[in-house]
Amino acid sequence: MTDRSYLGEFELMILLAVIHLGDQAYGVPISREIERNRGRDVSVGSVYAALERLENKGLVSSSFGDPTPERGGKAKRFFQVTQAGLRQVHETRRVLSELWRRLPELKGERS
Amino acid sequence: MRQTEPQSAATWMLEHLTPGPRNEALVGDLLEEFRERRSAAWYWRQVLSAIAVGCSREILNHRTVLLFAAVWSMLAPAWLLLLARMEEHFNFSARIWRMDWPWSTVCDLGSMLAANLFFIWAGIFLYLLPHLWATKNLRVRPLSRGILASLPVLLVVWVALIVLPKIFLQGQVVDQHSVPPVSTYSSRQLAQVEIQQVSPQQQWDVRYGYKVIDPYNDPRNAIADMRTAALAVRLPFFLTVLCTLWGFASRRRNRIAA
Numbered sequence: 001m002t003d004r005s006y007l008g009e010f011e012l013m014i015l016l017a018v019i020h021l022g023d024q025a026y027g028v029p030i031s032r033e034i035e036r037n038r039g040r041d042v043s044v045g046s047v048y049a050a051l052e053r054l055e056n057k058g059l060v061s062s063s064f065g066d067p068t069p070e071r072g073g074k075a076k077r078f079f080q081v082t083q084a085g086l087r088q089v090h091e092t093r094r095v096l097s098e099l100w101r102r103l104p105e106l107k108g109e110r111s
Numbered sequence: 112m113r114q115t116e117p118q119s120a121a122t123w124m125l126e127h128l129t130p131g132p133r134n135e136a137l138v139g140d141l142l143e144e145f146r147e148r149r150s151a152a153w154y155w156r157q158v159l160s161a162i163a164v165g166c167s168r169e170i171l172n173h174r175t176v177l178l179f180a181a182v183w184s185m186l187a188p189a190w191l192l193l194l195a196r197m198e199e200h201f202n203f204s205a206r207i208w209r210m211d212w213p214w215s216t217v218c219d220l221g222s223m224l225a226a227n228l229f230f231i232w233a234g235i236f237l238y239l240l241p242h243l244w245a246t247k248n249l250r251v252r253p254l255s256r257g258i259l260a261s262l263p264v265l266l267v268v269w270v271a272l273i274v275l276p277k278i279f280l281q282g283q284v285v286d287q288h289s290v291p292p293v294s295t296y297s298s299r300q301l302a303q304v305e306i307q308q309v310s311p312q313q314q315w316d317v318r319y320g321y322k323v324i325d326p327y328n329d330p331r332n333a334i335a336d337m338r339t340a341a342l343a344v345r346l347p348f349f350l351t352v353l354c355t356l357w358g359f360a361s362r363r364r365n366r367i368a369a
Contacts, residue, residue: 027140041153044144045129045161048137049168064136070146074139 007092013037014050015089018060018079026065026076051079059085117145117154125158129165137161176238176356183234184349188341189330190230224265231261231351238356257355264354268347 007015017033018025027044030051034042054060065076081089125138141161145154170177235258333341 027136028144031140031144041156043160043164044137044140044157045164048134048161049164067139070143071139072142074135074142076139077136 006095007088010046011050011054012089012092014047015054015059015081015085019081019086019089023078025079030079054085055079057084058082059088114151115146117142118151121155121158125161128162130169131165134161173357173360176353176360179234179238180349180353180356183237183352184345185334187230187345187348188333188336191344192330192333194226224269227265227347228262231265231348231355232258234348234352235261235355238352239359257359260358261351261355265347265351268350 013034017030021029027047031042031044031047055062060079060081062077062079065078067073067075141157
């Protein structure tokens with residue numbers, strides 16, 4: 001089912017950030033990673049909303065760590081990309097690369 | 112000097128005003144980020160944004176319920192018209208008002224409430240029918256909870272619609288057709304409002320024009336009525352159906368997710 005639906009821009013960014021961060025993928029580093037690349041503030045609430053959508057689609061899974069004092073005794077929620085998530089990222093990359101690859105040819109035709 | 116702790120009001124809002132299950136991880140993330148490098152303004156922005164995102168997600172998740180409640184409440188004026196027609200035929204209120212006070216008032220309000228609840232519960236049953244058909248499993252507990260919850264919601268909105276005109280219409284002269292039917296009782300009994308009484312046929316003519324020969328045979332005009340008074344009539348029905356089905360839809364969604 002998920003093979004046929006493409007990822008949104010924000011969802012793709014989050015999936016890539018989760019893959020990049022590996023074992024340390026929880027709310028704060030994911031948001032920082034996206035902020036660093038976009039160059040502007042990101043709402044952590046939106047990041048969680050997107051992560052929950054991805055989890056419902058079966059593209060990521062999550063597990064809770066131990067509560068820590070610097071977080072007011074709240075546990076971290078770690079995210080991991082599933083096999084379906086990895087397939088989806090590759091598929092989206094393939095489609096986008098193909099589209100980008102054809103772009104100069106279109107420009108060339110115009111000129 | 113930089114604050115080391117975020118404002119407790121913001122944290123309280125984040126924990127209590129964000130719809131859905133409490134997101135402890137989000138609360139911890141914002142606290143961690145604030146303590147490390149962020150300002151109070153950033154924390155407030157994040158809290159407000161999280162609440163807005165939570166609200167929009169809840170609305171999106173319940174869009175079917177919202178749409179159904181809107182459509183069903185659109186039919187409410189037609190239902191009230193049908194009741195008025197039955198009342199005209201059987202003349203229940205004349206029999207009720209022959210009773211001594213307070214029984215006359217109790218019966219009057221009770222019969223109105225029962226008639227409205229019947230319409231609301233019929234809508235709820237209609238909404239649940241496809242779900243029951245699909246799952247072949249009637250879970251009585253959430254359904255009965257929802258139906259019981261509809262009663263206080265309806266009462267609260269009803270009382271609001273009775274009390275508010277009393278406050279705002281005190282001492283005024285109003286046309287009968289400009290007062291929502293649920294408030295007519297209040298205008299008649301509680302507020303010192305002089306209502307210009309007109310016959311049902313005249314009322315209908317004023318509302319929908321003289322071209323309608325027999326309006327009681329065509330409730331489509333009542334369904335299409337979009338004036339403020341007609342919208343106020345729909346409000347208790349809309350809110351009651353919405354509140355009842357909202358909880359049912361949430362539980363169903365959680366069950367599917369689990």
